[in-house]
């Protein structure tokens with residue numbers, strides 16, 4: 027079993043003062059407790075500088091929320107994986123369902139971005155998950171298989187990738203998948219990874235669950251087999267809640 031990873035996706039939230047308060051609160055706790063999970067925060071791009079300055083030489087890691095597939099160039103408004111690495115990030119989210127929806131990102135785009143992340147020395151947290159209609163029509167595992175097969179780049183190294191299963195209908199809705207549903211999909215994803223990388227390497231890959239994770243349901247979800255952490259949205263914006271999800 028791998029060490030659990032608790033990632034906070036701030037999405038388009040926060041400010042300089044918010045970042046300083048939240049990160050300050052997390053650092054105080056990380057320094058005082060013997061923590062059995064790794065924590066990472068993914069602030070919006072404009073706050074990366076502030077957060078990276080606060081987390082320098084600490085145990086709190088930082089990730090971007092997206093990266094461009096190219097190293098540099100004429101791509102106004104985008105950020106390359108190389109630059110994220112250069113400023114001090116260790117992770118980057120790729121293929122979050124909000125990027126897939128808001129920016130029309132396909133599995134091929136996610137694959138290219140994840141490849142760029144790996145080339146830059148970042149760990150891509152590759153997000154996958156079915157929509158409500160895909161679940162209702164019984165296509166969950168088919169969609170997950172397509173996303174895993176098509177979003178993972180050929181150069182994916184099992185020591186350097188994280189997967190995050192986020193059912194789209196559970197994001198920001200307060201609805202969570204049942205432990206049985208989560209177990210079914212996480213076991214299925216592990217099976218796909220075993221076929222691709224072999225048993226031992228595949229066991230090293232953290233598979234996170236995301237979608238309305240909060241302190242009241244975290245223990246149950248994190249106890250499910252093959253759930254190696256959480257990708258947290260709303261509850262990652264409150265120090266006590268984010269901390270309580272990862273530390274028990």
Ligand SMILES: O=C(CO)COP(=O)(O)O
Pocket residue numbers: 035122192196197198199200236237238239257258259260261
């Ligand atoms: O999208 C998510 C994390 O990436 C989940 O968001 P919520 O925890 O707010 O449902």
